[in-house]
Amino acid sequence: xxxxxxxxxxxxxxxxxxxxxxxxxxxxxxxxxxxxxxxxxxxxxxxxxxxxxxxxxxxxxxxxxxxxxxxxxxxxxxxxxxxxxxxxxxxxxxxxxxxxxxxxxxxxxxxxxxxxxxxxxxxxxxxxx
Amino acid sequence: xxxxxxxxxxxxxxxxxxxxxxxxxxxxxxxxxxxxxxxxxxxxxxxxxxxxxxxxxxxxxxxxxxxxxxxxxxxxxxxxxxxxxxxxxxxxxxxxxxxxxxxxxxxxxxxxxxxxxxxxxxxxxxxxxxxxxxxxxxxxxxxxxxxxxxxxxxxxxxxxxxxxxxxxxxxxxxxxxxxxxxxxxxxxxxxxxxxxxxxxxxxxxxxxxxxxxxxxxxxxxxxxxxxxxxxxxxxxxxxxxxxxxxxxxxxxxxxxxxxxxxxxxxxxxxxxxxxxxxxxxxxxxxxxxxxxxxxxxxxxxxxxxxxxxxxxxxxxxxxxxxxxxxxxxxxxxxxxxxxxxxxxxxxxxxxxxxxxxxxxxxxxxxxxxxxxxxxxxxxxxxxxxxxxxxxxxxxxxxxxxxxxxxxxxxxxxxxxxxxxxxxxxxxxxxxxxxxxxxxxxxxxxxxxxxxxxxxxxxxxxxxxxxxxxxxxxxxxxxxxxxxxxxxxxxxxxxxxxxxxxxxxxxxxxxxxxx
Numbered sequence: 001x002x003x004x005x006x007x008x009x010x011x012x013x014x015x016x017x018x019x020x021x022x023x024x025x026x027x028x029x030x031x032x033x034x035x036x037x038x039x040x041x042x043x044x045x046x047x048x049x050x051x052x053x054x055x056x057x058x059x060x061x062x063x064x065x066x067x068x069x070x071x072x073x074x075x076x077x078x079x080x081x082x083x084x085x086x087x088x089x090x091x092x093x094x095x096x097x098x099x100x101x102x103x104x105x106x107x108x109x110x111x112x113x114x115x116x117x118x119x120x121x122x123x124x125x126x127x128x129x
Numbered sequence: 130x131x132x133x134x135x136x137x138x139x140x141x142x143x144x145x146x147x148x149x150x151x152x153x154x155x156x157x158x159x160x161x162x163x164x165x166x167x168x169x170x171x172x173x174x175x176x177x178x179x180x181x182x183x184x185x186x187x188x189x190x191x192x193x194x195x196x197x198x199x200x201x202x203x204x205x206x207x208x209x210x211x212x213x214x215x216x217x218x219x220x221x222x223x224x225x226x227x228x229x230x231x232x233x234x235x236x237x238x239x240x241x242x243x244x245x246x247x248x249x250x251x252x253x254x255x256x257x258x259x260x261x262x263x264x265x266x267x268x269x270x271x272x273x274x275x276x277x278x279x280x281x282x283x284x285x286x287x288x289x290x291x292x293x294x295x296x297x298x299x300x301x302x303x304x305x306x307x308x309x310x311x312x313x314x315x316x317x318x319x320x321x322x323x324x325x326x327x328x329x330x331x332x333x334x335x336x337x338x339x340x341x342x343x344x345x346x347x348x349x350x351x352x353x354x355x356x357x358x359x360x361x362x363x364x365x366x367x368x369x370x371x372x373x374x375x376x377x378x379x380x381x382x383x384x385x386x387x388x389x390x391x392x393x394x395x396x397x398x399x400x401x402x403x404x405x406x407x408x409x410x411x412x413x414x415x416x417x418x419x420x421x422x423x424x425x426x427x428x429x430x431x432x433x434x435x436x437x438x439x440x441x442x443x444x445x446x447x448x449x450x451x452x453x454x455x456x457x458x459x460x461x462x463x464x465x466x467x468x469x470x471x472x473x474x475x476x477x478x479x480x481x482x483x484x485x486x487x488x489x490x491x492x493x494x495x496x497x498x499x500x501x502x503x504x505x506x507x508x509x510x511x512x513x514x515x516x517x518x519x520x521x522x523x524x525x526x527x528x529x530x531x532x533x534x535x536x537x538x539x540x541x542x543x544x545x546x547x548x549x550x551x552x553x554x555x556x557x558x559x560x561x562x563x564x565x566x567x568x569x570x571x572x573x574x575x576x577x578x579x580x581x582x583x584x585x586x587x588x589x590x591x592x593x594x595x596x597x598x599x600x601x602x603x604x605x606x607x608x609x610x611x612x613x614x615x616x617x618x619x620x621x622x623x624x625x626x627x628x629x630x631x632x633x634x635x636x637x638x639x640x641x642x643x
Contacts, residue, residue, distance in 0.1 A: 011426075011427075012453075013426070013427040013430050013431060013453040013456065013457070014426065014427075014430060016430070016431075016434055016449045016450070016453060017429075017430030017431070017433055017434055017453075018430075020433060020434045020437050020446060020449075020450075021433070023437075024437055036545070057540040057541060057543065058540075058543050059543060060543075084419070084422060084423060084426065114422075114426045115422070115425055115426040115429045115430070118433055
């Protein structure tokens with residue numbers, strides 16, 4: 001059975017792109033449009049990997065990421081951050097949140113800055129599953 | 130100190146002793162001498178206050194003694210004891226400055242009276258002396274104080290950062306400080322008391338202040354003003370200036386001008402504007418790059434999906450990909466349009482139109498998108514707002530922009546179960562203008578965001594906004610002579626209110642459809 005990959009992104013263009021890449025590479029795509037929907041899907045579908053946007057309405061990618069990494073049942077699910085935000089800005093916001101909340105969360109397994117070539121995305125997925 | 134020490138001089142020792150005893154019993158201190166010569170000695174040594182001397186003595190007589198004493202100290206009182214009817218000696222004694230005369234034989238009462246008179250004279254003289262002395266002190270004190278004050282004022286004027294020039298009632302220059310010398314480039318020595326207003330100022334400026342002096346009856350409450358000061362050296366200096374017309378008892382006394390050289394401030398202001406502009410350009414470039422990158426992401430993703438569709442002969446993929454590409458082409462087109470609108474001057478093209486109809490059009494454009502995100506659009510149009518001469522394109526673009534912003538503000542607020550509403554309303558303003566409001570209960574703005582709202586390329590939407598939207602809206606509204614106001618509160622939503630005044634005299638375009 002093919003592996004399930006969830007893409008969480010509010011931009012339909014990005015979703016259709018990632019879905020197409022996944023289909024072409026024999027993964028089963030799942031989609032969610034925002035952080036809240038993303039979490040529901042993860043809990044329900046137990047995907048093998050999550051491709052996560054950072055800036056989204058209703059539960060940003062940052063919040064969802066922290067949720068995943070602090071939930072014992074979910075922290076093993078590999079996450080690829082897939083975003084237009086530079087890694088530097090992302091890490092800065094993580095650091096600020098860590099200081100604020102007093103909990104440390106591991107850095108994302110893979111961080112991809114849009115735009116990416118389809119092959120880069122496939123390579124990143126293959127590293128993890 | 131009361132006059133208490135008395136020298137008694139007589140060649141007859143008995144008389145001296147008798148008088149001495151009598152005076153001592155009255156509380157005086159007495160000294161004795163039995164000749165003129167001896168008396169002078171005692172006088173110099175013991176410094177008596179009053180001398181009582183017999184006129185007739187062998188050797189130096191009383192007159193001679195009187196003369197000598199007066200030479201030594203003209204203020205000593207000398208009482209002369211004369212024989213009966215010795216008029217000549219009496220006159221001489223008067224000429225020498227004797228204080229009083231008593232006849233021989235000396236009676237106690239007569240001496241007491243003479244001594245009292247002498248004492249009174251002495252005390253009056255002492256009082257006078259001390260008074261005179263005090264007066265001198267006081268005058269000296271006052272003079273010092275006046276000098277100090279005048280020095281202080283001189284220093285004050287001298288060291289002032291304002292240029293100060295004052296004229297007296299004849300328009301002669303009486304105050305001219307170093308700052309003034311800097312501005313007018315004339316030395317104080319050549320100006321003070323030597324020039325009049327007409328020689329220092331240009332004719333126009335002199336005329337202006339003469340008029341000012343005539344017009345301004347009161348000498349206060351003339352606020353600082355700015356002007357470009359032209360000097361007689363043909364220099365143009367930006368200044369702030371103030372004028373006081375001076376009066377004393379309603380009499381014109383002169384006029385004083387204060388000038389502040391604003392050259393440096395103006396230069397700094399210019400520099401600041403320049404650096405702000407440069408910062409804006411920097412923001413513009415980075416904001417645009419971000420936005421263009423997002424379009425590129427769309428285009429790349431779309432073309433990949435199209436490729437896959439072609440390869441697999443998959444119509445659905447082809448359609449999806451192609452839609453993505455078309456959508457992003459539109460984004461490029463819109464961006465270009467916004468950039469052109471923002472950078473070019475544009476005159477509104479006013480024509481007869483129905484603002485409420487334009488609102489309908491805009492609402493139609495956004496309703497589907499809003500509904501797909503569970504945002505309700507409500508519309509409250511004032512039927513009083515009928516046909517008006519306005520630029521419909523301005524209204525359309527501005528409202529579409531504000532509506533899209535309002536919807537996005539709702540999407541930003543991460544609140545489950547909140548019923549989001551975007552309300553658009555119109556009404557006729559009190560001044561006859563068309564008033565449009567767009568209200569949302571979305572995320573709202575903090576103070577910082579609000580103040581940055583109309584700066585170029587400020588986007589609160591991450592890479593999803595061009596940063597041009599509100600800027601273009603504001604420019605369109607201003608070109609139309611209108612205003613746009615914001616009332617916002619973080620977490621509660623925003624209201625944007627746009628007022629557009631009717632464009633006069635363009636009704637002939639009424640039938641032309643744009």
